[in-house]
Structure formats: C-alpha cells, structure tokens
Amino acid sequence: xxxxxxxxxxxxxxxxxxxxxxxxxxxxxxxxxxxxxxxxxxxxxxxxxxxxxxxxxxxxxxxxxxxxxxxxxxxxxxxxxxxxxxxxxxxxxxxxxxxxxxxxxxxxxxxxxxxxxxxxxxxxxxxxxxxxxxxxxxxxxxxxxxxxxxxxxxxxxxxxxxxxxxxxxxxxxxxxxxxxxxxxxxxxxxxxxxxxxxxxxxxxxxxxxxxxxxxxxxxxxxxxxxxxxxxxxxxxxxxxxxxxxxxxxxxxxxxxxxxxxxxxxxxxxxxxxxxxxxxxxxxxxxxxxxxxxxxxxxxxxxxxxxxxxxxxxxxxxxxxxxxxxxxxxxxxxxxxxxxxxxxxxxxxxx
Numbered sequence: 303x304x305x306x307x308x309x310x311x312x313x314x315x316x317x318x319x320x321x322x323x324x325x326x327x328x329x330x331x332x333x334x335x336x337x338x339x340x341x342x343x344x345x346x347x348x349x350x351x352x353x354x355x356x357x358x359x360x361x362x363x364x365x366x367x368x369x370x371x372x373x374x375x376x377x378x379x380x381x382x383x384x385x386x387x388x389x390x391x392x393x394x395x396x397x398x399x400x401x402x403x404x405x406x407x408x409x410x411x412x413x414x415x416x417x418x419x420x421x422x423x424x425x426x427x428x429x430x431x432x433x434x435x436x437x438x439x440x441x442x443x444x445x446x447x448x449x450x451x452x453x454x455x456x457x458x459x460x461x462x463x464x465x466x467x468x469x470x471x472x473x474x475x476x477x478x479x480x481x482x483x484x485x486x487x488x489x490x491x492x493x494x495x496x497x498x499x500x501x502x503x504x505x506x507x508x509x510x511x512x513x514x515x516x517x518x519x520x521x522x523x524x525x526x527x528x529x530x531x532x533x534x535x536x537x538x539x540x541x542x543x544x545x546x547x548x549x550x551x552x553x554x555x556x557x558x559x560x561x562x563x564x565x566x567x568x569x570x571x572x573x574x575x576x577x578x579x580x581x582x583x584x585x586x587x588x589x590x591x592x593x594x595x596x597x598x599x600x601x602x603x604x605x606x607x608x609x610x611x612x613x614x615x616x617x618x619x620x621x622x623x624x625x626x627x628x629x630x631x632x633x634x635x636x637x638x639x640x641x642x643x644x645x646x647x648x649x650x651x652x
Contacts, residue, residue: 311452312453312455313455314455315456318331319344323347323351326348327351327394329422330418330421330422330425330427330428330450330451331425331428331452332400332428332452332453332454333427334430334433334434334437334453334456335430335434335455335457337495338431339494339495339496340456340495341429341456345366345396348394349365349394352365352393352425365394366394366395366396369382369395369396369397370397370399371397371398371399371402371403372399374397376406376413379397379426383424384423385423393424394427395425395426397428400428400430400437401430401431401437401444403443403444403447404440404441411443415446418447418451428451433455434448458493458494459493459495461488461493462485464488464493465487465488466484467495468498468502469481471499475502475503476506476511477509477510478514479502479505480515480516483518487519500557501528504528504557505522508522530552530553531553531556531557531565533549534549534553535565535566538639539570539604541640541643542640543639543640547633547636550636554629559618559632562629562632563632566632567607570608573596574596574604600643603639603643606642610635610638610639614628618631
C-alpha cells in the first residue's frame with residue numbers, strides 16, 4: 303500500500319482517519335485544535351497502520367517516541383525521525399506543545415523547515431491544543447511550519463455530530479444507542495468526547511447488548527447508577543457540601559478516583575467559563591446565559607479548587623499520597639472548597 307501524508311494540505315479529523323485506513327502515515331502532520339480525544343484516536347490509528355493493521359503485542363509498545371517542545375533538543379527529535387528500520391518506518395515521532403516552537407531562532411528555524419519538507423523516514427506528528435489560525439497569528443514561523451506539513455483540524459464536535467459519534471461508538475460496543483438517547487447524553491454532558499466515552503463505557507457495563515433508549519437512561523439515573531458524579535459536582539460547586547459528600551459515597555462505588563477528579567476539575571473549569579454542569583441541569587458544552595456571570599470571589603475559589611485537583615493528581619501519581627486514600631483526599635478537597643466558600647459568603651454580608 304502506498305504511503306500517504308505530508309505536504310501543504312489541510313484535512314478534517316474524519317479525513318485523517320480515512321487517510322490512515324488506506325496506508326501507513328508518511329511525512330509530517332500538524333494536529334491542531336482543542337479536541338484531545340480524537341487526536342488520541344488518530345495517533346492510535348496511525349500506530350496500527352504502521353504495524354500493518356495488526357495487534358503485534360509487545361512490539362506495539364515501541365511504536366512511538368514522544369517529546370515536548372521546549373524541553374527536547376532539535377537534534378534528539380531529528381535523530382528519532384531519521385532512524386528508520388531496514389524495511390521502512392518503525393515508529394511515530396510525537397512532539398507535544400508544538401506552539402512553543404515559536405521561540406526557536408536562527409539556524410534551528412531553517413533546520414525545522416528543512417525537516418518538515420523532507421518527508422523523513424519516520425512520520426512526525428506535531429500536537430497543539432491551539433487551532434491552526436491561532437498558531438498562524440502567534441508566529442509567522444509556525445505558519446511556515448504548517449505550510450510544509452499536513453494540517454489536521456480538531457474542533458470540538460457540534461452536538462449532533464457528537465451524538466452521531468456516540469451512536470457509532472455504542473454499536474462498536476455491541477449495543478444500539480438511539481439517536482434521542484445520544485442527544486440526551488450530549489445535552490447533559492456536552493460535546494467533550496473523552497467524557498462521553500467514559501459514560502458510554504459505564505453504560506456498556508450496565509446495559510450489555512441490546513437497544514438503549516431515553517427511558518433506559520432515565521431508569522439508570524433514578525436508580526443512582528448514572529449521573530451521580532455530576533450531581534455530586536453540581537452540589538459541591540453550588541455550595542451544598544453535605545449533599546456533595548453524601549453523593550460522593552455513591553460515586554465511589556461507580557468509578558475510579560482519577561475519573562471523578564477529572565470531572566471535578568472539568569466542572570470547575572466550565573463554571574469559570576460560564577458554562578453549566580450536571581446530568582440534569584445542562585451540559586459542559588452548553589453556554590449559560592449572561593445572567594450567570596460569576597463574581598471575583600467565586601472565581602478565586604474555583605481557581606483554588608482547580609489548583610487542589612492538580613495537586614491531588616500530582617501527589618497520587620508521584621506516590622507522595624497513598625493510593626488507598628485517593629477518595630479521602632478528594633473528600634477533603636470538597637470540604638475545604640465548601641468551608642472556604644461559606645466563610646467568604648459570611649464575610650461579604652458584613
């Protein structure tokens with residue numbers, strides 16, 4: 303199969319999937335935009351294409367080399383890109399936070415442009431959460447880099463597209479999700495595919511094979527087996543600490559601490575952006591009206607909550623905190639947020 307890729311083209315994410323299904327990637331790709339889940343899926347598809355479409359077990363662990371712009375030297379990255387095997391490309395070279403390359407100066411700029419235009423032996427994927435337009439406005443050099451590569455745009459999906467994606471994903475898991483049920487999930491949780499995929503995984507465990515409609519979703523919610531985490535987060539962000547702690551006990555039986563911590567930080571971020579959270583009250587992808595502007599005091603509290611979530615993740619992953627106490631630490635974060643909010647409310651009334 304002829305290899306594809308490289309060279310002053312712009313693709314949508316679904317076009318990139320179709321391209322990789324035709325053959326292994328070749329050349330340089332610039333993956334731009336905020337939709338992280340689809341980027342991860344595209345990279346996984348590229349790995350499978352590089353391996354000939356087969357799951358080759360142990361070998362799959364060595365099919366990518368990941369660098370971070372600003373930390374890795376150009377010589378390291380170019381060496382990884384140039385080290386092809388006897389029969390062609392053997393790994394993907396991934397460069398995260400590619401927007402930081404705007405700081406590159408002098409001869410290194412010329413070297414980067416030469417590399418991107420050379421169709422190197424190993425495919426190179428540059429990743430950025432910024433859109434191609436934002437990158438071009440950030441730096442002329444980044445605009446030149448994108449002109450030498452294949453640019454793939456990853457926007458957050460529109461609600462109907464996200465619902466269609468849910469239906470297709472559910473079919474792969476062996477159950478039929480109705481269009482109405484998919485739209486209901488997107489309406490409550492927003493268009494973030496990572497979050498939707500987590501809920502879909504939970505539904506596949508609860509439902510198994512068969513058809514899943516709106517009535518089934520509402521039944522799972524009434525039984526407390528779906529939506530508990532967002533009810534808990536909604537209560538915590540609304541200042542109802544006792545209710546949040548009570549609901550947290552149900553959440554502990556449903557999902558991992560890392561999944562809940564991610565949703566908590568996501569909920570706080572959405573609130574800072576003026577969006578609504580919660581399974582019943584609206585979704586992460588739906589903008590709230592202008593009447594839901596939050597004050598400076600709440601912004602500071604939410605910022606502190608986000609900081610605590612990041613600190614929790616760092617300490618759990620580094621082993622500073624015991625994994626057996628992961629939910630205990632999350633409970634402490636919720637209590638601190640609630641008590642601090644209560645004190646600030648009292649102080650503001652004086």
